[in-house]
Amino acid sequence: GQPVVAVVGRPNVGKSTLVNRILGRRAAVVEDVPGVTRDRIAYDAVWNGRRFTLVDTGGWEPDASGLAAQVSEQAAAALDTADAVLFIVDVVTGATDADEAVARVLHRSGLPVILVANKVDDNRFEADAAALWGLGLGEPHPVSALHGRGSGDLLDAVLAVL
């Protein structure tokens, strides 16, 4: 079948917003409340005539303890079926302990990882995006899932690893 791209990251970093941006429609549920995406949901996506499956992840309870472990578990489960990973980090919050835990899981997976610095709504956040080099996953791709900024370059980077 077509290649599978898993979208992983902490609650509220903008995974579902990015999925909608890539799909060009509102399919994934976006909420201000963390944890609204209950399960892994697969969508058919296309960019430059190439088809791939995009898997949105979530399923955390807003007040659950051990968030880092839960996010890592969810990311690890998504990796089982993935050919590549979009790892989303929120530049407004910056990289947290949970982000670093996920980064380690992803690094160990050996899968191609595309690091997304989301919520770069304007130039002021470019430096915060660059700080994500520190996660050790290569180049951070600055994106505003909300406004669309950077999403074309991001999709080119996705296709390049599929």
Ligand code: GDP
């Ligand atoms: P998820 O839990 O990772 O799926 O995150 P959501 O996609 O549900 O988004 C969580 C919140 O972040 C919502 O209020 C979104 O509107 C907001 N958000 C997502 N992407 C961006 C962005 O690029 N810029 C800004 N400013 N907010 C964003």
Ligand code: MG
């Ligand atoms: Mg979501």
